[in-house]
Amino acid sequence: MTNEQFLEKITTVENVNSFARKKRNKYNLKSVSISEKDEYINEGWELDREYSNSIRIKKIKPHSELFENQVWSIFYKMGYNRLNIDSTFKIPYANNSNIPPRQIDVFCFDDDTVLIIECKSSEKRKPRPLQTIINDFANIKSGISRYINSFFETRKKIKFIIATNNIIVSQNDINRIKENEILLFTQDDIKYYEQLSSHLGEASKYQLFGRIFSGLSIPSLKTKVPAIKGKMGGHTYYSFSIQPEKLLKLSYILHNNTTSEEVVGTYQRMVNKKRVSEIGAFLDSNDGGSGFFPNSIIVNFDTNGRNLVFEKNSSDHDVEDCSVGVLKLPDKFRSAFIIDGQHRLYGYSKSQWKAKHTIPVVAFEDLPVENQVDMFVNINHKQKSVSQNLLTTIKADLHWNSPLYNNAIFAVMARLLMELSKDNSSPLYSRIKLGENKKSDLVNITLDYIISYGFKKTDFFAKIHRNRLVSTGHLWVDGYSKMLTKSKEFFILVFDFLKLKSETNWSLGSSSGGFISMNIGLASVIRLVDSILKTENSLNNVQIQTKSAK
Numbered sequence: 001m002t003n004e005q006f007l008e009k010i011t012t013v014e015n016v017n018s019f020a021r022k023k024r025n026k027y028n029l030k031s032v033s034i035s036e037k038d039e040y041i042n043e044g045w046e047l048d049r050e051y052s053n054s055i056r057i058k059k060i061k062p063h064s065e066l067f068e069n070q071v072w073s074i075f076y077k078m079g080y081n082r083l084n085i086d087s088t089f090k091i092p093y094a095n096n097s098n099i100p101p102r103q104i105d106v107f108c109f110d111d112d113t114v115l116i117i118e119c120k121s122s123e124k125r126k127p128r129p130l131q132t133i134i135n136d137f138a139n140i141k142s143g144i145s146r147y148i149n150s151f152f153e154t155r156k157k158i159k160f161i162i163a164t165n166n167i168i169v170s171q172n173d174i175n176r177i178k179e180n181e182i183l184l185f186t187q188d189d190i191k192y193y194e195q196l197s198s199h200l201g202e203a204s205k206y207q208l209f210g211r212i213f214s215g216l217s218i219p220s221l222k223t224k225v226p227a228i229k230g231k232m233g234g235h236t237y238y239s240f241s242i243q244p245e246k247l248l249k250l251s252y253i254l255h256n257n258t259t260s261e262e263v264v265g266t267y268q269r270m271v272n273k274k275r276v277s278e279i280g281a282f283l284d285s286n287d288g289g290s291g292f293f294p295n296s297i298i299v300n301f302d303t304n305g306r307n308l309v310f311e312k313n314s315s316d317h318d319v320e321d322c323s324v325g326v327l328k329l330p331d332k333f334r335s336a337f338i339i340d341g342q343h344r345l346y347g348y349s350k351s352q353w354k355a356k357h358t359i360p361v362v363a364f365e366d367l368p369v370e371n372q373v374d375m376f377v378n379i380n381h382k383q384k385s386v387s388q389n390l391l392t393t394i395k396a397d398l399h400w401n402s403p404l405y406n407n408a409i410f411a412v413m414a415r416l417l418m419e420l421s422k423d424n425s426s427p428l429y430s431r432i433k434l435g436e437n438k439k440s441d442l443v444n445i446t447l448d449y450i451i452s453y454g455f456k457k458t459d460f461f462a463k464i465h466r467n468r469l470v471s472t473g474h475l476w477v478d479g480y481s482k483m484l485t486k487s488k489e490f491f492i493l494v495f496d497f498l499k500l501k502s503e504t505n506w507s508l509g510s511s512s513g514g515f516i517s518m519n520i521g522l523a524s525v526i527r528l529v530d531s532i533l534k535t536e537n538s539l540n541n542v543q544i545q546t547k548s549a550k
Helices: 003-008 016-024 034-042 063-077 131-151 171-179 187-212 244-250 261-270 273-285 342-348 369-380 388-398 405-422 447-453 480-501 503-508 519-549
Strands: 027-033 046-050 054-060 106-109 113-127 157-168 183-185 224-232 235-242 297-301 309-314 323-328 336-340 359-365 462-465 468-472
Touching (some): 027 034, 034 054, 063 106, 063 157, 063 187, 113 131, 131 171, 171 183, 183 187, 244 342, 405 447, 480 519
Parallel strands (some): 113 157, 157 183
Antiparallel strands (some): 027 054, 046 054, 106 113, 224 323, 235 359
């Protein structure tokens, strides 16, 4: 395949909007002669328009094609304008020219990234093995990556994604997907990114990068900036200017990897869609880009122990604890959490000046998570109360692997509930309220209630005193990720049994007559199971002591 043949199947900046309109249409359209009308009508086509010598007919697309178009359209709305034009797109993966190239459902690229997506859809929700496609993707990954890196002048970050719709993916397949460094996007992920891209537009791409490329370097990014280093409240900070486009690639606005409809509500609370659009329009409406905002964006850089590199240039000034020099920023996706200035920064994502203007930034370095939460709340929500559920959602990520036992175990509890709500094989799938989404009879279980009145009243995890481990519980495992996995498997079994034995009551949620699948019911069950396990352990200890005495 020549480069020209490859590019023939890729949209251009000029024609991508036309293809996007076709993808959004749920019907396939075809023009045929009037004499063929009855033949096509008998095959399920519908009359759309009549002309003097021909007719246009339409037929709803198969669910698999609709799903592929939905996925394609999401990345288009995220700002990708180079995508495959249709399902006949193929990429070579073998050195042997006799081996045909591989068909790809959705393909897109920008200056830094390439996404390669295989779509699998089912009309009705059911289990379906993915072993064949996983093995296929695993076998062609290196070959396709080699071709892509030879095709483009600069190396790009490449991700292979399997997108599923109405498919219950087995844990074995999930494990295989992770082992082969492939990403799995379920229908929940797709719905999440569809809503997020509708809400944030092109800015949503940077949130996507923060998830799928977290910790990976950005190929095209130059990161040295002139800066002032100082101290504030006992914390190190830097003041500098940078192009919005560069900061967008580094930044993210939610300390959370959960992708669900509920979390979109959190973004909607943090970032107002109308305001972002208005800021973008304001920036573009002024001649020569004269519209600007003089106040600083406030961020925190998480360096993971690798301190920012600051080259001091001068000390010829009269300010204590202050240095002038050059700062080398992290060159990795998802390294800067935006504490304040989300609207101004994301407004630039819609502006022609995002790569030309420079904006002022105040950046903290490794600010403790508690300080980040306090600062975020104080700045963004001073005039509007913050729900405990939203704070718990944010802290679930902030406190992960914290050196403080209480914080780390709190994160395990919160993530456990979030995963139980996200996993479509879980009996609590889509039943737990995340972020600030509205409650309903079925979506009525809240993180803070189950943690406070369920988990914290039990011995499932550990007892802590002054950051010392007093005792470990039923689900304790060295390593928080392992503990989360063990806890999730355990509670899926518990709630599966509960759902099976109380199917009618379970389906009621919090509506009239319901009790089990709501806050008070689940918290009661969690504490009851804990009591049963403690009683069993006590009996076992008594038996052991009795045998020893004999």
